[in-house]
Amino acid sequence: EVQLVESGGGLVQPGGSLRLSCAASGFTFSGYSMNWVRQAPGKGLEWVSYISSGSSTIYYADSVRGRFTISRDNAKNSLYLQMNSLRAEDTAVYFCARDKGLRGPHDFWGQGTLVTVSS
Amino acid sequence: EIVLTQSPGTLSLSPGERATLSCRASQSVSSSYLAWYQQKPGQAPRLLIYAASSRAPGIPDRFSGSGSGTDFTLTISRLEPEDFAVYYCQQYGSSPHSFGQGTKLEIK
Numbered sequence: 001e002v003q004l005v006e007s008g009g010g011l012v013q014p015g016g017s018l019r020l021s022c023a024a025s026g027f028t029f030s031g032y033s034m035n036w037v038r039q040a041p042g043k044g045l046e047w048v049s050y051i052s053s054g055s056s057t058i059y060y061a062d063s064v065r066g067r068f069t070i071s072r073d074n075a076k077n078s079l080y081l082q083m084n085s086l087r088a089e090d091t092a093v094y095f096c097a098r099d100k101g102l103r104g105p106h107d108f109w110g111q112g113t114l115v116t117v118s119s
Numbered sequence: 120e121i122v123l124t125q126s127p128g129t130l131s132l133s134p135g136e137r138a139t140l141s142c143r144a145s146q147s148v149s150s151s152y153l154a155w156y157q158q159k160p161g162q163a164p165r166l167l168i169y170a171a172s173s174r175a176p177g178i179p180d181r182f183s184g185s186g187s188g189t190d191f192t193l194t195i196s197r198l199e200p201e202d203f204a205v206y207y208c209q210q211y212g213s214s215p216h217s218f219g220q221g222t223k224l225e226i227k
Contacts, residue, residue, distance in 0.1 A: 035216070037164075045156075045164065045207050047216040059214040062120075095163055104211030105154035107175065109163035 002026040002108045004096050009113030016086050016117070022079040022096030022110055030054075030074035033099040035106060036081050038092035038115075048094070049081065050103075064090075086117045121146055121210050123219035131227040138195040140222045142208035147188045152212030155184055155193045158221075159204045167206075168193060200226075 008020040022034070036048040049070040050059040058070055069082040079096050093114050097106035122145040132138055142153070151171035156164040166175040168184035171191055181196040195202055203226050208219040 044205075044221045045158075045209075045218040047209070047218060050214065050216065059216075061215045099211075100166070100169060104152065104216060105166055105169040105209065106156075106164070107166050107169075109165075111163055 002098070004098065004108060004110035006094060006096055006110045006113040009094065009115045011116045011118065012086055013119050014087060014117055017082070017084045018086065018115060020081040020083065020094055020096075020113060020115070024077045024079065024096075024098075027098070029072075029077040033057075033102065033104075034072060034079045035097045035099065035104075036070060036079075037095045037097055037106070037109075038090075039095070039112075040089075040092045043092075046092070050099075051079070052102075083115070086115075088117050091115060091117050120215055121148065121213060121217055123208055123210060123217055125206075125208060125219035125222045127222060128220075129223045129225060131225050132198055133227045134198050134200055136198050138193075138198055138202070138224060140193040140195075140206055140224070142186075142191040142193070142219050144189040144191070144210060148191075148210045149212035151187050152210055153184075153186070153191050154209045154211060155182075156207045156209065157202075157204050158207065164207065195224075198224075 003025045005023045033052045051070045067085045093112040095112045098108040100107035153171045155168040158164040172184045
């Protein structure tokens with residue numbers, strides 16, 4: 001059974017940093033590209049970042065480029081999102097999501113981890 | 120960046136009725152890389168349709184997708200009580216992999 005479990009969310013002050021993790025199981029993690037998608041409270045979905053299976057291709061949304069860094073460790077079956085210079089508008093539930101094909105769509109999702117940026 | 124606009128914002132229908140949801144792109148979506156997701160409160164989104172018209176595994180055949188270029192449609196032929204949720208379209212043909220703002224399907 002495919003499972004994606006996010007962790008690392010919490011309360012952080014504006015300007016602070018946080019590192020999210022996503023532990024994958026039930027499939028060959030190294031064979032799939034992965035994404036982070038977020039959802040602000042009561043709002044819609046916002047795609048955040050993409051990383052290919054071998055980490056050779058990475059994309060970011062304009063709203064996070066230069067502040068967030070996506071990475072993965074295929075030996076540990078894990079996906080990461082390093083978030084720096086956090087702003088109030090980064091407050092959201094962050095989901096990790098697996099891509100069905102080379103570039104999508106997102107066929108499996110984790111349950112999400114809540115990041116709250118507030119003083 | 121491709122902007123996706125979904126309509127209507129809210130759709131009020133009764134069980135057994137047919138639902139038609141629209142997703143319009145600001146520019147052509149390459150290779151029909153267009154997906155539809157369903158999200159219920161407190162849950163992660165679930166993939167329904169990919170490549171504009173292919174159903175994901177386990178998705179009932181009352182869900183169907185159509186369209187190409189800039190105009191796409193999700194149709195639910197006969198609404199079941201569990202279908203009332205928020206639906207999002209997403210294009211994954213070019214970065215950023217943008218989502219539409221969502222259509223809330225509510226019970227009338």
